[in-house]
Amino acid sequence: MALQPWRTGKVIRIENETADTKKFWIEIPEIASFDFTPGQFITLDLPIHEKPNKRWRSYSIASWPDGTNVVELVIVLAEFGAGTKYLFENVQVGSELVLRGPQGVFTLKEPLENDIYLICTGTGIAPFRSMIHHVKNHNIPFKNIYLVFGCRTQSTLLYYDEFKKLNEEIPNFHYIPTLSREQWEGKSGYVHPIYEALCNERQPANFFLCGWKGMIDEARKRITDMGYDKKAVHVEIYG
Ligand SMILES: Cc1cc2nc3c(=O)[nH]c(=O)nc-3n(C[C@H](O)[C@H](O)[C@H](O)COP(=O)(O)OP(=O)(O)OC[C@H]3O[C@@H](n4cnc5c(N)ncnc54)[C@H](O)[C@@H]3O)c2cc1C
Numbered sequence: 251m252a253l254q255p256w257r258t259g260k261v262i263r264i265e266n267e268t269a270d271t272k273k274f275w276i277e278i279p280e281i282a283s284f285d286f287t288p289g290q291f292i293t294l295d296l297p298i299h300e301k302p303n304k305r306w307r308s309y310s311i312a313s314w315p316d317g318t319n320v321v322e323l324v325i326v327l328a329e330f331g332a333g334t335k336y337l338f339e340n341v342q343v344g345s346e347l348v349l350r351g352p353q354g355v356f357t358l359k360e361p362l363e364n365d366i367y368l369i370c371t372g373t374g375i376a377p378f379r380s381m382i383h384h385v386k387n388h389n390i391p392f393k394n395i396y397l398v399f400g401c402r403t404q405s406t407l408l409y410y411d412e413f414k415k416l417n418e419e420i421p422n423f424h425y426i427p428t429l430s431r432e433q434w435e436g437k438s439g440y441v442h443p444i445y446e447a448l449c450n451e452r453q454p455a456n457f458f459l460c461g462w463k464g465m466i467d468e469a470r471k472r473i474t475d476m477g478y479d480k481k482a483v484h485v486e487i488y489g
Pocket residue numbers: 291307308309310311323324325326327328329330331332333334335354373374376486487488489
């Protein structure tokens with residue numbers, strides 16, 4: 251798809267999701283419907299630097315295509331981060347944000363024949379939230395979808411109640427949150443042993459990895475070490 255023009259969006263709602271993560275809803279009044287494929291992102295041009303390319307910050311779209319001109323983003327405050335400091339301290343309901351999108355190729359390719367592993371940490375859950383609601387809303391057939399979601403503690407689990415409900419509502423969708431710094435009734439530890447155990451028979455699968463580089467590099471290595479082709483591994487690296 252050709253690069254979309256810069257547009258002016260208006261923040262219409264902001265909510266805290268966890269202590270350091272906020273959800274922003276942005277309306278794009280100049281278009282009737284913001285069309286995108288689940289998994290894509292938008293880029294914000296934030297007034298934090300004179301050089302344009304130093305002002306740009308990308309965010310996966312956490313909502314799903316619903317025929318409206320509103321997108322939801324879920325953003326974690328980065329320590330010493332210029333863009334998130336601006337978003338958390340200066341942006342309010344009614345603020346305008348310059349944005350471009352949709353962009354990106356981190357999307358599910360139909361038909362969804364193989365098992366699908368969606369592996370993420372933190373706000374890396376955003377594109378997967380969009381994909382899963384889309385699959386549900388359109389009754390898109392699939393074999394199994396495993397969402398392996400790593401966080402530090404229960405208090406940092408994003409969209410927890412929503413995913414627990416989706417887990418009950420969608421047959422063969424498996425929501426597997428795991429906590430690296432807390433014991434609880436669910437899984438504890440990093441994401442890696444979880445998908446390794448689930449794929450122990452090397453059944454045909456596609457892997458989608460989203461989040462920060464450390465987790466992605468490790469997962470990509472472990473998945474290919476298990477014998478999967480690197481073409482089965484799709485990544486969206488946040489930084
Ligand atoms: C395709 C894509 C999608 C993304 N989607 C999301 C999303 O949905 N949600 C989300 O939260 N993020 C997402 N990101 C990440 C996002 O684009 C930003 O990189 C992130 O929000 C940090 O931006 P920032 O301007 O606050 O940090 P930056 O200013 O860019 O700094 C990045 C990091 O460098 C370090 N740093 C910067 N300055 C200093 C300093 N002086 N001293 C020490 N350390 C320093 C900080 O630790 C900071 O975390 C995505 C990235 C990509 C590429």
